[in-house]
Amino acid sequence: MNKLNLKGMKRQELVERLAGIGKERYRADQIIRWLYLQRVRNIDEMSNLSRLCRKHLQDFSYIGQIELVKEELSQDGTRKFLFRLEDEHTIETVLIAEKSRLTLCISTQVGCRMGCRFCLTGRSGFERQLSAAEIVDQVIQVAEIVAPESQGRGAISNIVMMGMGEPLDNFTEVVKALEILMYDDGLQFSNRRLTLSTCGLAPEIIELGKLTHVSLAISLNAADDTLRSELMPVNRRYNLDELLAACRTYPATNQRRITFEYILFAGLNDSLEDAGRLVELVGNLPVKINLIPFNEHPELSFKRPDHQRIVDFVNFLQQHKLMVMTRRSKGADISAACGQLRAAEAAVEAAQEPAIS
Numbered sequence: 023m024n025k026l027n028l029k030g031m032k033r034q035e036l037v038e039r040l041a042g043i044g045k046e047r048y049r050a051d052q053i054i055r056w057l058y059l060q061r062v063r064n065i066d067e068m069s070n071l072s073r074l075c076r077k078h079l080q081d082f083s084y085i086g087q088i089e090l091v092k093e094e095l096s097q098d099g100t101r102k103f104l105f106r107l108e109d110e111h112t113i114e115t116v117l118i119a120e121k122s123r124l125t126l127c128i129s130t131q132v133g134c135r136m137g138c139r140f141c142l143t144g145r146s147g148f149e150r151q152l153s154a155a156e157i158v159d160q161v162i163q164v165a166e167i168v169a170p171e172s173q174g175r176g177a178i179s180n181i182v183m184m185g186m187g188e189p190l191d192n193f194t195e196v197v198k199a200l201e202i203l204m205y206d207d208g209l210q211f212s213n214r215r216l217t218l219s220t221c222g223l224a225p226e227i228i229e230l231g232k233l234t235h236v237s238l239a240i241s242l243n244a245a246d247d248t249l250r251s252e253l254m255p256v257n258r259r260y261n262l263d264e265l266l267a268a269c270r271t272y273p274a275t276n277q278r279r280i281t282f283e284y285i286l287f288a289g290l291n292d293s294l295e296d297a298g299r300l301v302e303l304v305g306n307l308p309v310k311i312n313l314i315p316f317n318e319h320p321e322l323s324f325k326r327p328d329h330q331r332i333v334d335f336v337n338f339l340q341q342h343k344l345m346v347m348t349r350r351s352k353g354a355d356i357s358a359a360c361g362q363l364r365a366a367e368a369a370v371e372a373a374q375e376p377a378i379s
């Protein structure tokens with residue numbers, strides 16, 4: 023029998039498993055505190071469980087560990103961690119320090135099958151899904167590395183699912199991970215401090231809204247279907263109309279703005295006509311536009327617009343009453359998540375600000 027990794031089990035699953043071996047419900051709460059507050063590495067460290075209870079637990083489960091392989095530190099304080107999974111695959115997790123926030127950008131898949139043309143993760147193809155345990159463990163391990171004396175999430179204030187992978191293409195495990203991250207006797211993240219970024223899987227956006235109220239970020243990148251389909255194949259499955267309709271169903275829009283990420287590519291989507299299309303597209307939906315000047319890379323032919331072009335684009339959106347942000351680069355010297363970092367920071371900022379309307 024394959025043993026289960028305790029870190030990926032929801033409270034209810036634990037309760038049921040424990041009931042099967044005659045253990046009380048509160049034992050599940052104790053185990054949760056050991057796993058996520060105390061961050062124990064071994065079932066035998068759970069000292070308020072009897073030896074027999076620990077033995078029963080060991081019969082069907084274990085505490086899995088992703089393993090740090092490498093850490094890089096950027097001049098601006100951004101830290102990139104490379105973790106090895108049990109089957110030797112590796113994933114990236116990035117810690118971004120900004121103002122009073124410490125944001126962890128986590129991966130949800132090894133690779134990605136969405137194939138966005140400007141994204142290095144997309145171009146490198148898909149290996150496999152991450153389990154809920156592997157998603158949650160990125161948080162536990164980084165908390166342990168940066169603040170071993172702390173409990174729970176330590177000083178990590180926000181999580182963004184903006185590392186490798188498309189979170190909504192790994193729906194079940196991602197939703198499970200979000201629930202575990204929110205346990206208030208565990209890692210204690212609130213909806214507002216969890217942001218999920220998606221390329222636009224419309225049906226899953228609607229489903230997500232039924233199950234959680236985490237902050238939502240959409241990688242938009244183009245406001246017309248022809249260009250968006252060229253840049254992001256997912257748009258051929260769910261076009262802009264369908265995407266926007268799904269966003270309108272998302273519950274958090276009542277309290278918070280959805281972030282629309284828009285990478286600016288020179289000569290492709292950075293004209294004032296493009297800005298006009300963007301204004302028209304979002305209409306009266308309470309959104310925040312996060313403009314990300316493309317992070318150039320030798321393997322990609324896209325270019326970043328010059329400064330004036332960006333300023334003009336921003337001004338146009340602001341004149342049309344859109345809330346806009348542009349980001350300076352973070353972690354560029356360690357190519358942290360290939361430019362995805364700026365998107366990550368801005369999404370967190372957007373999620374923390376209440377919507378005006």
Ligand code: SAH
Pocket residue numbers: 140141142183184185186187188189219220221239240241283285314315316317318360361362363365
């Ligand atoms: N798959 C999800 C989350 C991971 S990608 C999504 O697409 O939203 C995170 C963000 O990084 C996306 O907004 C994506 O558009 C952006 N990104 C990817 N490559 C980039 C690059 N080279 N320069 C700037 N942003 C990039």
Ligand code: SF4
Pocket residue numbers: 134135136137138141142143144145185186187188220221241
């Ligand atoms: Fe995947 Fe997001 Fe990259 Fe697109 S931008 S390929 S969805 S990781």
